[in-house]
Amino acid sequence: MRAGRPAWAGRNYTILTAAAVISGLGHSGALIATAFAVLGAGGSATDVGLVAAARTVPLIALVLVGGALADRLPRHRVMVAANALSALSQGAFALLVLTGEPRLWQMAALAALGGTGQAFFAPASEGMVLASVSGEHSGRAFAVFRMGMNGANIGGAALGGALIAAVGPGWVLAADAAAFACAGALRAFLDVSGVPPRTGGEGMVRALRDGWREVVSRPWLWSVVMQFSLVNAVIVAAEAVYGPLIAQARLGGPGPWGVALGAFGAGTVAGALLMTRYRPRRPLLTGSLCVFPLALPSAALAVPLSAGWLTVVMGLTGVSVEVFSVAWMTALHQEIPEEKFSRVSSYDWLGSLAGVPLATALAGPVQDAVGLRAALWGCAGVVVVLTAAVLAVPDVRRLARRAPDEVGGGAPDVVPPVAEGPAAG
Known part of the structure; x- marks a missing residue:
């Protein structure tokens, strides 16, 4: 046991879990805020669905590319870059909502950027979390990781709903951008000295075919x-x-x-x-x-x-x-x-x-x-x-x-x- 942590929870695992909790707190509230931002700009239920679809489509279209890239490049760099893209897209979304009347196409475009970030982040993240612990403890470690994520999602949704009522959706979107930036900064400090270097020599098509x-x-x-x-x-x-x-x-x-x-x-x-x-x-x-x-x-x-x-x-x-x-x-x-x-x-x-x-x-x-x-x-x-x-x-x-x-x-x-x-x- 080190500083209250179990022996199997090393530095990388702790960083990854803390970053996931922080981004989960922000993002679960932001999903609600996005819907209310669309409605607040005069959009309909159909418009809410279109913005949600704009996030999902690039996620589906690019997730295979994200997985192949994460196996060719250092995974922590892919995660940090994806977090940076998500922070920028949510920050721009928040700025639009707070300073004016955002148009539907603008909100859809920024949601698509967020989905793109998720497409590259998700496969790299799953490859990193379990690589940070030994096989003996992998099940327990992933369970603790999921417990933190799920708790953050529940708490973030409740907090986000309260904040939307109190200060409006724009500030909740801004908080999500800050959470992504903070999570990305944490992941930048992952220790990858023991990870074998990835050359990235094979082509993308071959990498996807191997997968x-x-x-x-x-x-x-x-x-x-x-x-x-x-x-x-x-x-x-x-x-x-x-x-x-x-x-x-x-x-x-x-x-x-x-x-x-x-x-x-x-x-x-x-x-x-x-x-x-x-x-x-x-x-x-x-x-x-x-x-x-x-x-x-x-x-x-x-x-x-x-x-x-x-x-x-x-x-x-x-x-x-x-x-x-x-x-x-x-x-x-x-x-x-x-x-x-x-x-x-x-x-x-x-x-x-x-x-x-x-x-x-x-x-x-x-x-x-x-x-x-x-x-x-x-x-x-x-x-x-x-x-x-x-x-x-x-x-x-x-x-x-x-x-x-x-x-x-x-x-x-x-x-x-x-x-x-x-x-x-």
Whole structure:
């Protein structure tokens, strides 16, 4: 133990976690502030959606390039540059809101710059966090990291909402710009003396092709990425489009719905806390079993359950999501070579994001065609069917946690199906 830190939490890990908490506090509030800035400038709900889409599109389009770049250049430099771009774009957004009446195209352009920064930051970040600790402590370290991030997101959203009411969205956007600048400055002090130099000699296309080969050569990897390309899409459609409709018609309006979403956030913190102690023998099996509860919110809205029971369901779902997230990242860290980690992570990000814009665009037409309750039951069914299909992949069930000296991205360590008790222990 050093200065109150566990022995495994070294300087780099502490810097990365502190920077993530700072940027999370700013950014979660800024997402709310952006919507109110658009509305304050006379925009409609459609305009709010357009600005949100302007951020998402470059994130989807450039995340593979960001992953390849992070494996060719020092990852901490990619992260600092991405933070600088985000700070500049949010600072300009804040200046527009505070000094005049921003136009829709200006807000969309600045949101797109922020999405570009995220596209380069995200794969590099995932490659850095787990590289900062030994394999023995990777699961616990990532759980603590996620706990800090989730807590910052919850606190930042609450603080951001209060500040928007008190001083307006422009100042919240300015605070987000300052948070990005502070986080980038912290990451600039990462100690990379022990990291092998990256030459960046191979071309971008070849780097992306190598990353793709890493994905398709592992059935457990591409099956889960494909699963979440649809699971994430239907969950976002259910919670972003259908949830508010059910809340308005049956649950008492936005207040109870906001409480339920808050319970989900609290559940993610509880799940991360659980994973600081729990180290499943088969991380993918444990994580995949925890995907089944992601169907519960859609089912609860379809019934619909009362606001109180919906809050309980959302809290339990948050726990399940976090158990999966930590188990998934633990498996990636164990099986993927460090020098290719960001590229593989970028394909994971692409799969998770690619279907979301289409799903949210189709949510309304699907509801009109089959009805709201049927659409929600359909969302729940997609989660259950796809998760069952992934569990049919042998490597998902058998991939085992290895000893620290065996971690290095080799062939998966698949446990033979011998009689040894429950698999997910």
